[in-house]
Each structure stands twice: as C-alpha cells, then as structure tokens.
Amino acid sequence: xxxxxxxxxxxxxxxxxxxxxxxxxxxxxxxxxxxxxxxxxxxxxxxxxxxxxxxxxxxxxxxxxxxxxxxxxxxxxxxxxxxxxxxxxxxxxxxxxxxxxxxxxxxxxxxxxxxxxxxxxxxxxxxxxxxxxxxxxxxxxxxxxxxxxxxxxxxxxxxxxxxxxxxxxxxxxxxxxxxxxxxxxxxxxxxxxxxxxxxxxxxxxxxxxxxxxxxxxxxxxxxxxxxxxxxxxxxxxxxxxxxxxxxxxxxxxxxxxxxxxxxxxxxxxxxxxxxxxxxxxxxxxxxxx
Amino acid sequence: xxxxxxxxxxxxxxxxxxxxxxxxxxxxxxxxxxxxxxxxxxxxxxxxxxxxxxxxxxxxxxxxxxxxxxxxxxxxxxxxxxxxxxxxxxxxxxxxxxxxxxxxxxxxxxxxxxxxxxxxxxxxxxxxxxxxxxxxxxxxxxxxxxxxxxxxxxxxxxxxxxxxxxxxxxxxxxxxxxxxxxxxxxxxxxxxxxxxxxxxxxxxxxxxxxxxxxxxxxxxxxxxxxxxxxxxxxxxxxxxxxxxxxxxxxxxxxxxxxxxxxxxxxxxxxxxxxxxxxxxxxxxxxxxxxxxxxx
Ligand code: SF4
Ligand code: SF4
Ligand code: SF4
Ligand code: SF4
Numbered sequence: 070x071x072x073x074x075x076x077x078x079x080x081x082x083x084x085x086x087x088x089x090x091x092x093x094x095x096x097x098x099x100x101x102x103x104x105x106x107x108x109x110x111x112x113x114x115x116x117x118x119x120x121x122x123x124x125x126x127x128x129x130x131x132x133x134x135x136x137x138x139x140x141x142x143x144x145x146x147x148x149x150x151x152x153x154x155x156x157x158x159x160x161x162x163x164x165x166x167x168x169x170x171x172x173x174x175x176x177x178x179x180x181x182x183x184x185x186x187x188x189x190x191x192x193x194x195x196x197x198x199x200x201x202x203x204x205x206x207x208x209x210x211x212x213x214x215x216x217x218x219x220x221x222x223x224x225x226x227x228x229x230x231x232x233x234x235x236x237x238x239x240x241x242x243x244x245x246x247x248x249x250x251x252x253x254x255x256x257x258x259x260x261x262x263x264x265x266x267x268x269x270x271x272x273x274x275x276x277x278x279x280x281x282x283x284x285x286x287x288x289x290x291x292x293x294x295x296x297x298x299x300x301x302x303x304x305x306x307x308x309x310x311x312x313x314x315x316x317x318x319x320x321x322x323x324x325x326x327x328x329x330x331x332x333x334x335x336x337x338x339x340x341x342x343x344x345x346x347x348x349x350x351x352x353x354x355x356x357x358x
Numbered sequence: 359x360x361x362x363x364x365x366x367x368x369x370x371x372x373x374x375x376x377x378x379x380x381x382x383x384x385x386x387x388x389x390x391x392x393x394x395x396x397x398x399x400x401x402x403x404x405x406x407x408x409x410x411x412x413x414x415x416x417x418x419x420x421x422x423x424x425x426x427x428x429x430x431x432x433x434x435x436x437x438x439x440x441x442x443x444x445x446x447x448x449x450x451x452x453x454x455x456x457x458x459x460x461x462x463x464x465x466x467x468x469x470x471x472x473x474x475x476x477x478x479x480x481x482x483x484x485x486x487x488x489x490x491x492x493x494x495x496x497x498x499x500x501x502x503x504x505x506x507x508x509x510x511x512x513x514x515x516x517x518x519x520x521x522x523x524x525x526x527x528x529x530x531x532x533x534x535x536x537x538x539x540x541x542x543x544x545x546x547x548x549x550x551x552x553x554x555x556x557x558x559x560x561x562x563x564x565x566x567x568x569x570x571x572x573x574x575x576x577x578x579x580x581x582x583x584x585x586x587x588x589x590x591x592x593x594x595x596x597x598x599x600x601x602x603x604x605x606x607x608x609x610x611x612x613x614x615x616x617x618x619x620x621x622x623x624x625x626x627x628x629x630x631x632x633x634x635x636x637x638x639x640x641x642x643x644x645x646x647x648x649x650x651x652x653x
Binding site: 084089097109111115147149150169170171172173176177210212213215216217218219222241242243244245246249250253265266267270274277278281282292295296297315323326327 | 367373397398404420441454455456459462463466467476502503505508537540559561564568593624
C-alpha cells in the first residue's frame with residue numbers, strides 16, 4: 070500500500086509534513102519513507118541522518134564498434150532524443166548528455182555487436198536506517214545530469230522491494246511526469262499547500278493531476294495564517310478534496326527544524342496537528358494495528 | 359548580458375527576490391524577464407500580470423498509444439519499456455500518458471506493426487506580456503504530467519532573444535526553475551553569470567551547492583544572496599561555503615513578514631513595503647548588481 074505527500078510549489082513544507090507524518094504513522098504501520106524529490110532530496114537532512122548504502126543508477130549508453138558498424142544511420146534515425154549525430158559518411162557519434170538510455174538504437178541496429186552496451190552514471194539511490202524505526206530510501210540525481218525519471222523509478226523500486234506494509238513517497242514539486250511517476254499506485258495523495266495566491270495556484274495543479282490519475286487527495290494547508298484558507302477550501306472542494314489540517318506559521322516548527330528534532334516528537338502544541346493528520350490518514354486507509 | 363537567478367530548490371524566496379530586483383532595475387536598465395520555472399511559474403503572479411498578449415502552444419512532447427484492437431497481448435512492450443509506463447488494465451495493455459517519456463522503445467519491439475503509435479501531444483504554452491512596470495516578461499506553463507524537458511525553456515529564451523533584438527533590450531534576466539534537472543541546465547546554459555539565492559538551513563545549503571555545480575559545469579561566475587539571513591543564527595555554514603569557494607555575497611535579506619504579506623498583495627516587496635528592513639537590504643543588493651554586474 071502506498072500514499073504520497075506532494076505539493077505544487079517548492080518550499081511549502083512538504084518534506085516537514087512527510088517526515089512528521091512518517092514518524093506519527095510508524096506506530097500503526099511497518100513503513101518505509103521514499104524521498105523521490107531526486108533533484109533536491111532533503112528528508113535525510115530533516116531526519117538528521119547521513120545517506121547510506123549507496124547504489125549507483127547506471128543507464129545504458131550506446132558504444133559504437135566502428136569495425137562492425139555499416140554506417141546505415143538507423144540508430145540516429147530512431148533516437149527520439151537526437152542524441153546520435155552522423156557524419157557525412159554515416160558514422161554515428163553519441164552526444165552523451167542528450168542520451169536517455171532507452172536503448173532504442175540498440176534495438177534497431179541491424180548489425181549484431183555494432184552497438185555495445187556502455188554505461189553512464191546518472192545518480193544514486195540510498196537506503197538509510199533512521200533512529201525513528203523506519204528506513205528512508207532516497208534517490209539523488211547527479212549534478213549536471215538532466216534526467217530525473219530513471220532515478221525516480223529506480224528509487225521507487227528499491228523502496229517497493231522492501232515490501233513494507235506502507236510505502237510513503239515524498240515527491241518533487243510541480244506536476245511533471247516524474248511527479249506522476251512518484252504518485253503512481255498511491256491510494257491517497259496528501260497535497261501540502263500555502264494559502265497564498267502562488268500556493269493556491271500551484272496547489273490547484275497538483276489536485277488536477279490527482280484527479281487525472283484518479284487518486285483521492287486530502288489537503289494540508291501550511292502557514293495557514295498567511296492567507297486565505299477559505300479560497301483553498303473552495304478549490305479543494307472543486308476537486309473533491311478535503312482540507313484536513315491547517316498548520317499556522319510557527320516559530321516552534323522552525324526551532325524544531327533547526328534543532329533537528331521532528332516537531333511531532335516534541336511537546337509543542339503543533340505536534341498535535343501532525344498526529345491529527347496521521348489519524349485522518351489511518352482512518353482513510355482503514356489499516357494498521 | 360544574460361543573468362540567471364537560481365536556488366537549487368523552490369521555497370527559499372528566489373522568485374520574490376527576483377521580482378524585487380526587476381522592480382529596482384526597471385528604470386535604469388532595458389531588459390526582458392524570463393520565468394523559466396515552467397513547472398510552477400509564478401513571476402507573473404508576483405508582478406501582477408493579468409493577461410497575456412501572446413501565447414504559443416508548444417507541441418513536441420510525444421507519448422505512445424496502443425491500439426487494443428490489433429494488440430495480441432504478448433506483453434513485450436511492458437517488459438521492455440525502460441520507465442515502467444505500460445500497465446495492464448482490464449486485460450488491455452495501456453500506456454500511462456502521464457509518465458511516458460516518448461522514447462518509442464515499445465513501438466520498436468512490438469511484433470504487430472502499427473499497433474503502437476507515437477503521437478505528438480501538447481507539452482505546454484509559452485507566453486509573453488508587457489508588465490505594468492514596462493518591461494516584457496516571457497513565461498511558460500508545462501501541462502500537467504508532461505516530461506519536464508528543457509525544450510520549453512529553450513523556446514522561452516529564443517523568444518526573449520528575438521524581443522531583445524526587436525526592442526533593443528540589453529539584458530535577459532532569467533528566473534530559473536527549481537531543482538537541477540533539464541530546465542535548470544537549459545536556464546543556466548548560455549548565460550553569462552548566475553546569482554544563487556539560499557537561506558541558512560542545511561537543506562537550502564545542500565540544494566544551492568548542487569545548483570552551483572551546474573554553474574561550474576558551464577564555467578560561469580556565481581554570486582550569492584542570502585535570504586532569511588537572521589532566521590537561523592547558529593548556522594554559519596552557508597557563509598563559510600561561499601567564502602571558501604570565492605563566491606561573492608551580494609547581500610543578506612533579513613526575515614521580514616513584509617515579504618509574505620507582499621506576496622498576498624501580488625506585488626514585489628520593495629514596492630509594497632518600501633520602508634521594511636527587507637526592502638533596505640534589497641536596495642543595497644540592487645546597487646551592487648548595478649555596479650558590479652550590469653555596469
Ligand atoms: S539509448 Fe536511446 S536516447 Fe540514447 S542514443 Fe540510443 S536511442 Fe538515443
Ligand atoms: S544502426 Fe548500427 S550499423 Fe547502423 S549506423 Fe548505427 S551502429 Fe552503425
Ligand atoms: S514510448 Fe518509451 S516510455 Fe513511453 S511507453 Fe513506450 S517504451 Fe515506455
Ligand atoms: S508488444 Fe504490441 S502486441 Fe504485444 S502487448 Fe504490447 S502492444 Fe500488444
């Protein structure tokens with residue numbers, strides 16, 4: 070079973086909600102948290118752990134054996150990324166930065182062995198134990214690499230492979246197809262948003278995506294005193310989503326963040342808000358002990 | 359001169375800083391502003407844009423489609439899709455349009471010719487307006503679930519370049535996308551320099567370091583603006599990192615409620631609250647940008 074924490078805009082407090090919710094839910098479920106914001110993964114920082122058990126994510130990259138290549142140009146023609154250029158005589162060359170590793174070129178090449186399976190490193194996945202009784206899987210794209218999709222999909226597989234009762238994914242911001250990949254198979258999406266015009270605008274996009282993917286959504290309004298929560302309610306209502314929590318702007322949350330102590334484990338009154346979100350989720354999923 | 363403002367991740371106030379910087383530069387400099395965060399554009403909101411003068415649809419994203427009539431349900435496409443985008447729904451093989459990368463591997467391996475087609479779909483819009491401040495803004499919006507390709511950003515920058523020629527503008531100021539993926543690479547690539555915005559937290563430091571590696575990759579100079587500078591006084595690592603790497607710090611903006619309040623008013627904070635301490639800091643930063651960067 071999988072649930073996702075997502076939010077249209079970056080910096081809305083999505084990761085704070087994800088880690089605190091994971092901590093609150095660990096008593097009910099045997100769970101794993103997956104940080105699929107591979108361009109800027111931060112859950113490990115919020116949980117105060119060093120990434121461990123690194124595994125490379127390598128992609129196929131064609132290497133040409135020019136002794137065998139007949140210069141037929143088929144590989145270049147089929148490459149949707151235009152990553153293969155050909156010289157006037159048909160000799161193919163790869164522009165590695167454009168290659169997505171899909172292997173279409175290898176599939177069409179008529180000469181066995183003319184294209185060899187080279188590899189390129191795109192990033193890493195990590196499996197880190199946390200002091201909170203659940204593991205964290207993190208995907209991290211290498212700087213200078215463009216393609217987040219393979220990392221998202223590999224990190225998600227690694228988390229799924231642990232076969233926990235509950236997989237909680239923390240997605241990137243936005244609504245691109247890597248976010249869809251992270252959301253896929255979720256039973257529930259918790260959309261974290263702010264009641265500011267920007268937050269509302271981006272929050273609406275994530276609800277739209279949830280609807281397109283046919284996944285029920287609930288909304289958590291962060292920094293709820295900085296804007297118009299009624300407006301968020303109205304838009305959420307339009308997409309059949311309910312606002313389940315309002316978290317006011319809070320020095321305590323910042324303090325707990327700076328101290329590296331997740332707020333849900335403190336005596337601050339805000340801790341109760343996160344426990345309430347957790348019980349709403351449990352109620353919805355109808356599982357746990 | 360092409361100047362990029364980046365942060366490695368959203369939420370550190372990059373766009374609010376950009377909007378205020380544009381506001382402070384607008385009287386002396388002739389520039390076009392580009393919002394390169396096509397996944398979550400918001401510079402238009404911060405600049406109070408109400409309508410677009412011109413919109414261009416961008417097709418170019420491709421998605422595979424399976425014809426269930428001729429499909430023999432052999433499952434080869436599902437096995438070979440590098441991104442796991444093909445599912446079996448009620449016995450039919452179906453491509454998930456919201457995750458497909460359009461590589462056509464499925465089409466190449468399918469044994470029944472014509473069963474899988476690769477269709478062009480709209481990936482989003484690129485649009486242009488003249489802001490109430492007089493300078494033009496180019497922005498884009500990616501459609502929900504489309505590959506986050508750098509193509510939209512490249513398209514935006516090309517349009518901006520054309521405008522520079524037509525209107526005799528001297529500078530392009532690009533508000534980069536969050537993250538470090540293809541949109542950021544398309545934003546930073548080809549620019550002259552990058553201004554990084556970060557806040558003093560471990561997460562923001564880690565993000566900005568990753569963005570800085572992209573800047574280094576393109577061998578560009580970088581500058582740093584520290585936002586919410588007083589919000590985590592014990593945290594000195596951001597400063598130390600900049601100093602050690604020789605990244606000049608253009609200034610520090612204190613945490614100020616004026617900023618979120620100005621966001622709700624849909625105005626740059628230097629315009630909405632010119633007497634706030636954040637606005638003071640921002641004006642100093644703009645002076646340094648004028649003296650050291652735009653000269
Ligand atoms: S692996 Fe795919 S993207 Fe890379 S060169 Fe071959 S066809 Fe092009
Ligand atoms: S498809 Fe194979 S044989 Fe043809 S040009 Fe490419 S590598 Fe050479
Ligand atoms: S086009 Fe590529 S990504 Fe899309 S379904 Fe086919 S194999 Fe998968
Ligand atoms: S490979 Fe072709 S025939 Fe086989 S399941 Fe896929 S679409 Fe159907």
